[in-house]
Amino acid sequence: GAGVSQSPRYKVAKRGQDVALRCDPISGHVSLFWYQQALGQGPEFLTYFQNEAQLDKSGLPSDRFFAERPEGSVSTLKIQRTQQEDSAVYLCASSYGQGTLSGANVLTFGAGSRLTVL
Amino acid sequence: AQSVTQLGSHVSVSEGALVLLRCNYSSSVPPYLFWYVQYPNQGLQLLLKYTTGATLVKGINGFEAEFKKSETSFHLTKPSAHMSDAAEYFCAVSADTGRRALTFGSGTRLQVQP
Numbered sequence A: 001g002a003g004v005s006q007s008p009r010y011k012v013a014k015r016g017q018d019v020a021l022r023c024d025p026i027s028g029h030v031s032l033f034w035y036q037q038a039l040g041q042g043p044e045f046l047t048y049f050q051n052e053a054q055l056d057k058s059g060l061p062s063d064r065f066f067a068e069r070p071e072g073s074v075s076t077l078k079i080q081r082t083q084q085e086d087s088a089v090y091l092c093a094s095s096y097g098q099g100t101l102s103g104a105n106v107l108t109f110g111a112g113s114r115l116t117v118l
Numbered sequence B: 001a002q003s004v005t006q007l008g009s010h011v012s013v014s015e016g017a018l019v020l021l022r023c024n025y026s027s028s029v030p031p032y033l034f035w036y037v038q039y040p041n042q043g044l045q046l047l048l049k050y051t052t053g054a055t056l057v058k059g060i061n062g063f064e065a066e067f068k069k070s071e072t073s074f075h076l077t078k079p080s081a082h083m084s085d086a087a088e089y090f091c092a093v094s095a096d097t098g099r100r101a102l103t104f105g106s107g108t109r110l111q112v113q114p
Helices: none
Strands: A005-007 A010-013 A019-024 A031-037 A044-050 A053-056 A065-068 A075-079 A088-095 A113-117 B002-005 B010-014 B019-021 B024-027 B032-038 B044-050 B056-058 B064-068 B073-078 B087-094 B108-113
Touching: A005 A088, A010 A019, A019 A088, A019 A113, A031 A075, A044 A065, A044 A075, A075 A088, B002 B087, B010 B019, B019 B108, B024 B073, B024 B087, B032 B064, B032 B073, B044 B056, B044 B064, B044 B073, B073 B087
Parallel strands: A010 A113, B010 B108
Antiparallel strands: A005 A019, A019 A075, A031 A044, A031 A088, A044 A053, A065 A075, A088 A113, B002 B024, B019 B073, B032 B044, B032 B087, B056 B064, B064 B073, B087 B108
16 A cells, blocks of 8 residues: 555553454565654554564554564554553554664554554 | 664644754764654655765754764754644664664654644
8 A cells, every 4th residue: 555554543442351453564575664652752662563474563552462464564563451651642653674784774653553542 | 872862752833833842862972863754644755864074964844953972962953844744753773783772762742823
């Protein structure tokens, strides 16, 4: 597609429910990132994929958070047993580059999935 | 390790006035620096980036930023603010090529008064 697509755009969950957030990156983009953006804050890194390989998950806040990208395109971020502190906007971003200079590559962000846990 | 500090969570300017949004970074290696803009209910959009070469970088919508290594700064400027510039602005650094992830500042909300 022309941009990074995320769904759902808005999700309200009761505490303890599991949620799944989907990211459809730009076709052909090798790198995919998930970020968490709390209200009034900058995005915080969660995890990074290069194709289907999850190369960095150091930002995942707990073992309740799980991400996958099984075929190297669409990615799903799953949060189990949601808690109120999980309320945030979850941003997905993708980029074409994968090499040692990939830090210079431009990330294209989706509009985000806003999760509210009651 | 890398970090970004944005001074001023809110900045208000009059339409037509100079815009100056401050960003300081820390990095143990030469950094790549970025400014992103976020409009309500939208994703982040790249304004400009510095990787190597010329330290004055021009971006979209008339914005520019200057990389000053001695001051570890990458301040964003625009000579004349427009009402449409009202948004949240984020400075970001990527300095660990092995990790490949951006580290963002906490953001500055720009208000433009008529």
